[in-house]
Amino acid sequence: MALLITEECINCGACEPECPNTAIYEGGEEWSWSDGTDLSEVELEDGSTIPGDEKQEPYSDEFFYIVAGKCTECTGFHEEPQCAAVCPVDCCVPDPDYEESEEELYSKKEWLHAS
Template sequence: MAIIITEECINCGACEPECPNTAIYEGGVEWTWSGGTKLVDVELEDGTVINGKEPMAPVSDEFYYIVSDKCTECMGFHEEPQCAAVCPVDCCVPDPEYVEDEETLLAKKAWLHAE
């Protein structure tokens, strides 16, 4: 299951540097697949292939956000999601829209970091 940042976020930024996948971005900031990963080209679910450096639209314009497709809950890096561990207002919580088991999260980590 990916982590989501709720609207209780106070925009402190404590979570962003903790993410080993660079899946956390400040509100309004575009994100890229290649940022913090070894991805060059990415094949999307519809079969479209895009350059990993191509800017993607922000998920939120108001507060920090997590790109679910890059979130591995820190699996393979840490014992627990680091964003949740450092969040002073406990707004980094499991996202019920993206439920993934440990095997899937580890496979995503391997894909993101070309292991």
């Protein structure tokens, strides 16, 4: 499952550089699918397609946040999610809205980083 950052976040920023998928953003910062990935365009759930570099609205204006669609729990990169490993207040936790199997996480990693 993807991870999320809770409101206990102290905005230290330790998590952001640790993410191999560039799925973590500072509060208020726009994000895009192509940040740190090989995605040039993305098909959305409704079937529409957008450019990978199209800026998206931030998930949070106050705290660092994780884009669930880009989070692989560091599968294929590290043994454990690096954001959770470095978080000094343990606010990087599993997101119950995005439960994924290890196979699904590997597939997502391949999708994000396919050359």
